[in-house]
Amino acid sequence: xxxxxxxxxxxxxxxxxxxxxxxxxxxxxxxxxxxxxxxxxxxxxxxxxxxxxxxxxxxxxxxxxxxxxxxxxxxxxxxxxxxxxxxxxxxxxxxxxxxxxxxxxxxxxxxxxxxxxxxxxxxxxxxxxxxxxxxxxxxxxx
Numbered sequence: 001x002x003x004x005x006x007x008x009x010x011x012x013x014x015x016x017x018x019x020x021x022x023x024x025x026x027x028x029x030x031x032x033x034x035x036x037x038x039x040x041x042x043x044x045x046x047x048x049x050x051x052x053x054x055x056x057x058x059x060x061x062x063x064x065x066x067x068x069x070x071x072x073x074x075x076x077x078x079x080x081x082x083x084x085x086x087x088x089x090x091x092x093x094x095x096x097x098x099x100x101x102x103x104x105x106x107x108x109x110x111x112x113x114x115x116x117x118x119x120x121x122x123x124x125x126x127x128x129x130x131x132x133x134x135x136x137x138x139x140x141x142x
Contacts, residue, residue, distance in 0.1 A: 012052035013075050015040065015059075021076035023085040024061050024068060034063060059089075068093045 013021075019031035019040070034040050035049035039062040042053060053059070053072055061068045070089040080088075109115075114122065 010075060010077065012054050013077060014049065015042065015047055015051050015053050016049035018053055018072070018076055019059075019061065021079045021085070022070075022088045023079070023082055024059075024070070024089075025063060034061065039063065066093075066096055 016028055016031035016035060019025045019034070020028040025031040025034060031040075032049040035047060038046055040047055041060040042051070043058050044060075053075075055072050055075060057072045059068075059070050059072065061070070069092040071092065072089055074088040076085070076088050079085075
């Protein structure tokens with residue numbers, strides 16, 4: 001079974017099943033939760049997870065801070081591979097904001113937590129000799 005509904009297959013399917021099958025959301029329960037939370041709209045109207053969708057419906061799905069706008073071109077009954085899933089809809093989503101697409105800035109080495117070398121220097125300044133080991137520390141409990 002390929003997961004694609006042909007001329008003899010179903011012409012409608014539950015919204016949450018299709019969102020999961022088309023890989024717009026990672027799990028069916030996530031698709032159901034998105035519908036319940038108002039993050040999914042069909043043809044501009046809020047929609048419940050159990051409502052049926054048909055070819056030609058416009059879906060707006062908000063997830064991870066981005067809105068995806070897709071037009072259903074195929075009914076999927078089961079989860080399929082990503083290349084096949086992309087053929088099940090036309091993506092009319094706007095480009096993501098540049099700050100979302102860019103990699104997070106990298107911190108300079110050593111500006112966050114102290115390095116091991118700096119920690120040893122701090123320990124020496126505080127009078128703790130790290131070369132003695134934990135057994136020689138009078139405050140260390142076993």
